[in-house]
Amino acid sequence: MPKRVLIILAHPRKNSLCAALAAAYRRGAVAAGAELGELLLPDMQFDPLVRTPRPEDQPLEDDLKAAQEAILWAEHLVLVYPTWWGTYPAQLKGFIDRVFVSGFAFRYRQDSPWWDRLLAGRSGHIITTMDAPPLYDRLVNRWPGINGLRRAVLHFCGVKPVRVTAFGAVRGSSQARRDEWIRRVEGLGRRLR
Numbered sequence: 001m002p003k004r005v006l007i008i009l010a011h012p013r014k015n016s017l018c019a020a021l022a023a024a025y026r027r028g029a030v031a032a033g034a035e036l037g038e039l040l041l042p043d044m045q046f047d048p049l050v051r052t053p054r055p056e057d058q059p060l061e062d063d064l065k066a067a068q069e070a071i072l073w074a075e076h077l078v079l080v081y082p083t084w085w086g087t088y089p090a091q092l093k094g095f096i097d098r099v100f101v102s103g104f105a106f107r108y109r110q111d112s113p114w115w116d117r118l119l120a121g122r123s124g125h126i127i128t129t130m131d132a133p134p135l136y137d138r139l140v141n142r143w144p145g146i147n148g149l150r151r152a153v154l155h156f157c158g159v160k161p162v163r164v165t166a167f168g169a170v171r172g173s174s175q176a177r178r179d180e181w182i183r184r185v186e187g188l189g190r191r192l193r
Contacts, residue, residue, distance in 0.1 A: 005029045005192065006037040006074035010081035010092035014042055017129055017170060017178060022080040024182045025127065028189020037070045041091050048094020056101040067099050076123050076192060077159060079149065083130035083137065083166070087145030096153055105157040117158025124154050124162035127185060134166035 007026055011018035026036055044063040052058040060068070071077065081088045102108060107116045126146055130137055137143055143164075150162045165188065167181045 003034050004037070004073055004075045005034045005078060006039065006070050006076070007078045007080065008039045008041065008095075010041045010079060010089055010095070012042050012089060012091060014040070016082070017167075017181075018080050018082055018127075020178075020182050021127055021129070021167075021185045022078075024186040025078055025080070025189035028186040029192060030189075032190045032192055034076075034189075034192060037074060039067055039070060041095055044095075046095070046098060048091060048098065050097050054102070055097060056103050058098070060098070064095075064098055067095070068104055071099070071119065074122060076125070077154070078125045078127065080127045082170075083128045083132075083145050083168075086137070086141050088128075088149060096149075100153060100157060115156075117156070119154075120158030120160075122159045124150075124159045125188070126150060126162060126164045127188075128164075128166050129170050130166060130168040131171040132168055134168050137166070137168070 007022050007029075009019060009022045013019070022038075026038070029036055044067070046061040046064050050058060079092075081092055087093075099105070103118075105119050107118060109115060126149060128146065132141075146164055146166070150164065154160070154162050165185070170178075
């Protein structure tokens with residue numbers, strides 16, 4: 001069971017349902033005896049755009065250096081974000097582009113189509129909210145944001161397994177329903193799943 005957990009909150013508003021879900025996971029994980037780290041993307045100062053020919057050549061801001069250190073420290077990564085337009089918010093995309101670079105998260109092998117997964121040995125959990133019912137997003141849209149993040153980013157860098165918990169439809173949901181989701185996520189934190 002992972003003991004060092006890093007929660008990455010990627011909702012631009014700190015009073016959001018995603019923030020409440022991240023806090024619930026934190027409570028559960030602390031109750032389970034985990035050490036906790038947190039990255040609150042809305043509080044971080046960094047340029048989300050890659051401005052150099054190779055992303056790894058762009059100097060990292062202090063917040064991104066600290067983020068890389070936190071990711072290396074963690075055994076379990078929990079990403080909490082809203083699904084907007086089938087994927088994740090722009091700030092999370094910019095964070096990924098700047099942080100999960102060659103030499104840190106992966107390394108291509110010279111004269112080979114293969115690469116080394118430098119974040120291997122970590123597990124992950126994606127927790128997302130959406131206005132569509134999750135089953136609709138999964139069956140009709142085929143989970144573009146979730147699959148992109150899970151497969152093309154986390155698995156590519158060696159983070160496996162990556163569990164997914166999706167909540168929706170948020171729009172029109174009752175407070176009782178949202179409270180139920182929050183309790184469920186606290187339970188996931190207690191079981192570190």
